Amino acid sequence: MRSLDHLFEHSSRSLARRTSRRSLLASLGQLLTGAALLPLLPVDRGGRAWGSEAKPDSPESCEYWKYCAIDGFLCSCCGGTSSSCPPGTATSPITWIGTCHNPGDGRDYIVSYNDCCGKTSCGNCECNRNEREKPMYRPSRNNDLNWCMANADSNYHCSVSVILGVAEK
């Protein structure tokens, strides 16, 4: 699991240190092009991991394997899917990346946790899981931030988890 996980962490760290604010977004955009020009991150949340009553293998369940560090409302319950934003919302050009284990095939997958933006919070299927999640001083691993922050409309609506590939062992 070296990989994108490590790469992104390293890259975003150095970017934050070396890059001017003006060029940071452009650089992040370049970094993610080809991976996922997608939304963002999960905004925080206390501990109300309710999700729906869907079974754990359902994308409408907080227990679904791809959601191992998601923190927000599941877009699957808001008109989208686990990898698509609901109609009328906007994806965001920055994201953070983690690794989740799929018990279905025994593989670890690199996923990007993205937020969907431009409408107020969905309010359905709140989910707060935090495997390997780190505090805000490590932003590339933090799910408390509103990753719609850089959108023209930074309102947070819901969160998705998008498979980027299999993690290297």
Place this chain on the structure above:
Amino acid sequence: MLSVLVHAAPPPLPAEHLSVQQLPPKSPHWVYVYDEAFDNEIDARVHLFDGDSYRRLGQIDAGFLPSVSLSPDGTTTAVATTYFARGSRGARTDVVEFTDNATLATTGEIVLPSKRAQTSPTIFNMGYSTDGHFLYAAYLTPAASFGVLDPARRAVLGEIDTAGCVLVIPWGANRVSSLCESGRLLTVTLDAQGHETARALSEPFFDPDRDPVFVQGVPTARGYAFLSFLGEVHELDLSGGQPAFAQPWSLVSAAEQGRWRPGAAQVGAVHRGLGRLYVPMHQGGEGTHKDGGTEIWVFDMAAHRRLARWPMQPAGLSRVLAVQASQDSAPILFAATDAADVAVFDALTGKLRHVERHLGQTPWMMLNP
């Protein structure tokens, strides 16, 4: 017979005069409850709640993902928030709004650049200098910096780049520290106009890979305590000219480590006079640091000794996500749960005095002067 009945009827109620209620004199048992209103996040609020009468005394509106601070003298609540021109959409305006805590009326504002850190509530998202002369607001775009504000003149004085370090930990009249990914503390010193005159980076005081600290620091008599995911207490002394770090101590025994751990949104409270620390604790492994406490553990900070364990379930309470202690000699411990209940405990004995059901929607932080 009819006349008897008429005479027995009570007199009619007098006519009423519509008015606006005035707040009673402030009390050390008041608490300002941050409600993110997560299900409809553009409508956050701060509820003012009285821990003696168990009444809501009023509300301060707080917009979208706000940062909230009380002035050092307790007279003002500052709310940094974001508004969209069309309610939930449209042009973004970031602003700090000031509320007079004696009337709960809004008294002024400072419009910010659209850089405000939009994140979970902590006491370090925004903060006043000790003398109240400066107000600092954390920015994240996601590049990290902070704004230096003049709350008296309602003006933005400038912006300080923090080189990737985040949040604002104010101390003294003119110093601001930020938490860095390396486990170090960056400290910036300002002149009287709010311009940077010096900066210094500390040695690492925690290991962000092995055992990260929560960013929600707890005010102590001489600075702040930062709790780690595994239950280490890192005390930061800001009473001198330089930040000083005490030898860490542990909330858990060797047998408890890795099984019992702190977890919450606001993960500790200290009664500074008594030197008592209150921490929501739960049983769980890696990734449970936001799960909330099934018990509140009470510690003597000087002796590094646990004094009590207060289980929440027998009190009919779900997991505790935030705690706050009043600072008077008959102290109250407030505990907010993931069911949005706020419990009022005697902070000396642990006796449950009251549970206020559904105090808002998502009460994730509580403040008092």
